[in-house]
Amino acid sequence: QVQLVESGGGLVQPGGSLRLSCAASGRFDSISGMGWYRQAPGKQRELVATITSGNKPYYADSVKGRFTISRDNAQNTVYLQMTSLSPEDTAVYYCNAYILIGSVLRSYWGQGTQVTVSS
16 A cells, blocks of 8 residues: 655744655555645645646745745655744645556545644
């Protein structure tokens, strides 16, 4: 089975930086788009950033200019570099990937990693 495992979350001061990683493992043929989502307490899950297999990024307006998404296809890993963090960025961050196994392409989710920005 396919697994997506996030890492890099933790506690950071306002204005600080943090780098999240998400690595895919298991049996699969290829990975298409990858992305990051987040869910804050009392809020719906929202898209943060996505990136294609050709390294074309998309960002939500709330993070544009502060966050950078990247990927290493050889390592099956997607990253999210977060800078100028504020308490509003506090959330559980989830990675997502569309993965091809044989002729089936479907979406997979990681378990999530907590990011807390202190007041």
